[in-house]
Amino acid sequence: MTEITVKTDRLPPAIERFVIAWGEMGEVWGVNRSVSQIHALLYISGQPLSAEEIADRLKLARSNVSTSLRELLSWSLIRRVSVLGERRDFYEAEADVFEMVRRIAANRKAREIDPAVAALRQCLAAAETDPNVPGATCQRFREMLDVTQAVSKSFDEVIDLPTPILAKLIKMGAAVVRLAGLTSTRRTKRSAKPPT
Structure with a gap:
């Protein structure tokens, strides 16, 4: 008897649950749901996938997939890979979970903490030279800047471990x-x- 394998685009339930959950978590963290779901699919699939395969498996528009892939590439969470005999681009996720978390943390720091430090420095510098700003206000700026810089430094130290x-x-x-x-x-x- 010959075994026949039928290819289906439906994801196994466990993978589908993971992709949906990762998408929901991404939204809580301020990341587009599609971006998070594509990342989850690439992380869990264990093999490179083309944009077309991603769109088919997740039932997403091809344009949405392209935009999401660009964002994931900018975060260095996925990479473009070549597949022998294929002209299309394929994508795979960083498989090392610690490296993945490290990259997410570094990107979040660059997008959230670093601009906060820069803004607080500017506010403090402006406040210290403005005679209309009370000393107590300058002190609050200074305290907030000190804490934010300490968090930033600690973040860097942990990421670099x-x-x-x-x-x-x-x-x-x-x-x-x-x-x-x-x-x-x-x-x-x-x-x-x-x-x-």
Whole structure:
């Protein structure tokens, strides 16, 4: 008896659930749903896909796929690859989850934190030279800039950690805080017993 394989464009349920969930999470993070779904499909597929295949599998317009692929390429989350015997472009996602997270974090920092630091520096510089701006306002600008710069520096340090160290750090979780001798003020306040 000969085995016949019927090719279907329908995604297996587990992959479909992942693609839908990744698209919804992307929207929460401010990323277009189609961009997130295409990224999810390429990440989970394990093989390069053409824009046409992506459009067929996700039931998206070809123009939407092209725009989304350009955005994913700009984030360095996917790459264009050649397939022997094919003239079309194919795409594959970064398979290393730590590298993927690192690239997302670096891009988010560049698009969100770095402009905030630049804006706060400009506001502080303008406020310090304007006699109509109260000293307390300058101090608030200074404090916000200090915190934002500290977050930016910490972000850079974490992003630059080698993957094995980053993986260990993530697995350690709250143990890192305890090891450093630090405690969360929120947790301390919640767990503090009322005075007797």
